[in-house]
Amino acid sequence: MTDNPVTTDAVAKAADRLLRAQAGGAPCPPVRDLIGRDDVRAAYAVQQLLTRARLAAGERVVGRKIGLTSPAVQAQLAVDQPDFGVLFDTMRYEDGAAVPPGAVFQPRAEAEIAFVLGADLAEGELSVEQVGAAVDHAVAAIEICGSRIAGWDISFGDTVADNASGGAFVLGRERLALADFAPRDAVMTLEVDGEQVSTGTGAACLGDPLLAVRWLARQARALGDPLRAGQVVLSGALGPMVPVAPGSTVRATVAPLGAVSFTLGEERR
Structure with a gap:
């Protein structure tokens, strides 16, 4: 946390810099000159302004995404906690979809386990057991991160402000229900155009993806x-x-959850 409070202005x-980048179709300079590198409160305040703008434009919140679940990435950004962003209906694509080239800035892909909630996580201790009981089912997922x-010249403050680099x-x-598999034991492979480019396991996500969801549930409740129920939670990358x-074409296999893929569209000339 920075010593000097970041002003509302x-x-x-x-937020305006990031909104202008989105509207103009071109990336912008980092925002850390305005909010600092590691001011958590200021970074989430920017994210909340962007969320309000998207809601005002007619988008709907369908869940959350968790980022920075890898110890290596946390060390790279000099932070000791994950971050989170908001999932909107306009961000969701079906398995095998062609994703328009302009949908995500500077796209990067990572394979994850997505949990779909069957119950609210608003009361109680929010233990791992309670979180697991609230999960209706899990699916293999690919997050297309974008900055x-x-x-991608980001600090912790930059990525949080930019919706946790969610694209x-x-x-x-x-x-699959949680009764049918253990998320921490899931095995992931990620391929781009048939070439394996990333591997990992559920244990790479904070030791267990359910621990990541517990962290998120507590943070989300603390923020009001x-x-x-019904929301999707992307629990964090299982590999690079x-x-x-x-x-x-990107294809991820998350055993025993199966495979998921998408193709990124070509730029028009």
Whole structure:
């Protein structure tokens, strides 16, 4: 946390910079000059302004995404906690979809386990057991991360402000209840155009993806916006994130949840 409080004006200017980047179709400079590198409160205040703008434009919240679940990435950004962003209906694509090339800035893909909630996570201790009981089912997922910050030149403050670098997500078709598998034991492989580019396991996500969801549930409730039944939770990467070029097909297998894929559309000339 920075020593000097970030002003409301600085938060508004940071949000405006990111909104202008989105509207203009081109990345912008980092916003840390306005809100600092690691001011958690200021960064989420920017994110909340962007969320309000999207809601005002008619988008709907359908869930949350968790980021920075890897110890290596946390060390890279000098932080000791994950972050989270908001999932909107406009970010969701079906398995096998063609994702428009302009839908995500500077796209990078990572494979995850997505949990769909069957109950609210608003009351009680929010233990791992309570979180698991609230999950209706899990599916394999690919998060298409994107940064409106030019060159992915991000600090913790930049990525949180920019909706935790959330761009889009693709959900698999096969559903499993938690009674049928252990998320921490899931095994992931990620391919781009048939070439394996990333591998990992459920244990790479904070030791267990359900621990990541517990962290999120507690953070969301503390901010007055708890997780609700029907929402999707992207629990965090199971392996390294990889860049995706236009025209490429990305396929993730998360055993035993099955496979999920998308193709990034070509730029028009």
